[in-house]
Amino acid sequence: MSKPQIGLIGLGTMGAALAMNIAEKGFPIAVWNRTGSVTQAFHAQAGALAQRIVPAATLSDLVAAMQGPRAIILMVPAGQAVDDQLAALAPLLRPEDLVIDAGNANFHDTNRRARGGLPFRFMGIGVSGGEDGARHGPSIMAGGTAGDWAQVAPVLQAIAARAEDGTPCAAHLGPDGAGHFVKAVHNGIEYADMQMIAETYGVLRDGLGLEAPAIAKTFAGWNRGLLRSYLVEISAEVAGASDPVTGGPLLDMIVDAAGQKGTGRWTAIEAQDLGAPIPVIEAAVMARNVSARRAERAAGEALYGPAPQPLSAGLTLEDLENALIAGKILCYAQGFAMMTAAGQQFGWALDRPAIARVWRAGCIIRSAMLNDMASALAEEPGRNLMLKPFFADLLRDTMPALRRVVAAGALHGLALPALGAGLAWFDMMRTARGTANMIQGQRDFFGLHGFERLDGLDRPHGPWAQDHNEKT
Ligand code: 6PG
Numbered sequence: 001m002s003k004p005q006i007g008l009i010g011l012g013t014m015g016a017a018l019a020m021n022i023a024e025k026g027f028p029i030a031v032w033n034r035t036g037s038v039t040q041a042f043h044a045q046a047g048a049l050a051q052r053i054v055p056a057a058t059l060s061d062l063v064a065a066m067q068g069p070r071a072i073i074l075m076v077p078a079g080q081a082v083d084d085q086l087a088a089l090a091p092l093l094r095p096e097d098l099v100i101d102a103g104n105a106n107f108h109d110t111n112r113r114a115r116g117g118l119p120f121r122f123m124g125i126g127v128s129g130g131e132d133g134a135r136h137g138p139s140i141m142a143g144g145t146a147g148d149w150a151q152v153a154p155v156l157q158a159i160a161a162r163a164e165d166g167t168p169c170a171a172h173l174g175p176d177g178a179g180h181f182v183k184a185v186h187n188g189i190e191y192a193d194m195q196m197i198a199e200t201y202g203v204l205r206d207g208l209g210l211e212a213p214a215i216a217k218t219f220a221g222w223n224r225g226l227l228r229s230y231l232v233e234i235s236a237e238v239a240g241a242s243d244p245v246t247g248g249p250l251l252d253m254i255v256d257a258a259g260q261k262g263t264g265r266w267t268a269i270e271a272q273d274l275g276a277p278i279p280v281i282e283a284a285v286m287a288r289n290v291s292a293r294r295a296e297r298a299a300g301e302a303l304y305g306p307a308p309q310p311l312s313a314g315l316t317l318e319d320l321e322n323a324l325i326a327g328k329i330l331c332y333a334q335g336f337a338m339m340t341a342a343g344q345q346f347g348w349a350l351d352r353p354a355i356a357r358v359w360r361a362g363c364i365i366r367s368a369m370l371n372d373m374a375s376a377l378a379e380e381p382g383r384n385l386m387l388k389p390f391f392a393d394l395l396r397d398t399m400p401a402l403r404r405v406v407a408a409g410a411l412h413g414l415a416l417p418a419l420g421a422g423l424a425w426f427d428m429m430r431t432a433r434g435t436a437n438m439i440q441g442q443r444d445f446f447g448l449h450g451f452e453r454l455d456g457l458d459r460p461h462g463p464w465a466q467d468h469n470e471k472t
Pocket of ligand 1: 364
């Protein structure tokens, strides 16, 4: 075997799966983990692939085991661990060597690392798909320079998932932290998709009184229609699983407090900085935070009584399916619009159809709808997804159901923050004359901030300005 040009540091679940995937696709790979026994154990269980894997005992062994131009993938926890690893590699690598951060880095960190002072080349890639994706085909969102991409594209495209048309779901999306930025938006959408499914589950359970097995069947049915997606598919499986301890539905035994590593939160923070409205994603982050406050929620229920009430009448399973379709389109419209805002802010030419295509397979948010999104985004680039004819037709068909579901939720104490945020955003986005004239009047009243008039006259203040001036 020739010396590997690919190396990988960090043999945790994701790193080990990725290394196996790379070896399986025929690329020799050198691997190293901080704990030597982990490296040895990984090599020992690699079976037939072990012959393509070179386990290194030290970091300098890893570098020495490789030939140039080297490309070393980092699969270590985001944050300080990446900076520490880069510092450790600095004395060992040559300027032409490339280090690839494939973790869930904050894209600002990737920008900093790619732009400043490392004595080797550096690129950040977003990798989605969990352990199974890493092992059998993830979706890969690459940042970095065109040259970085050209060097590693053959490997990344070989290990990536393939869309139904055979295209690998790995693409170069822009310089510096662009790949990690797109991964953050992916994760924001992941949070929102999951939250909207959870909200719909709540209506089925508390509003319609369905048991988990019936809910599983409902989701499985939806997964054969427009909602066909990984997250709806696994939701059906989660709802359908039995608890080996009680024999009842496992879902009923799982504590209702969601964990999070923070990538959804980063997306919400970034959207605020960009002035890009993503209320469905923000609602999903908020809902995870509220879910974690179990004791306070229990105190609230003890004081006010439980919120959810059975629905009296009028909501069908089809309404819920359509509400979820509408919510999903609105959420993606917001996510893609955020990318346009980021592209303008950071000078990135983010290719939104290419991003939709990369998400078609391998990643957590993969869904049938992404094909149509890719086609729609390609017409009149930059235009909001909700204004594209294909999705406008779908929204016309499904918005009445979303409105019925959100209204029924409000009347029956079924909290639907993400679906409700989608509805409010949609209504604002189709209102040419909104209500912010009142905000402008208020701002001018207390702060003389000025306003524009509809007739274009140059009278930027209201009559209150005179009182204000007299007082000051
Ligand atoms: C993916 C996921 C993954 C993420 C987990 C956990 O695309 O494979 O986004 O990267 O880390 O889903 O995220 P939370 O712990 O924040 O839910």
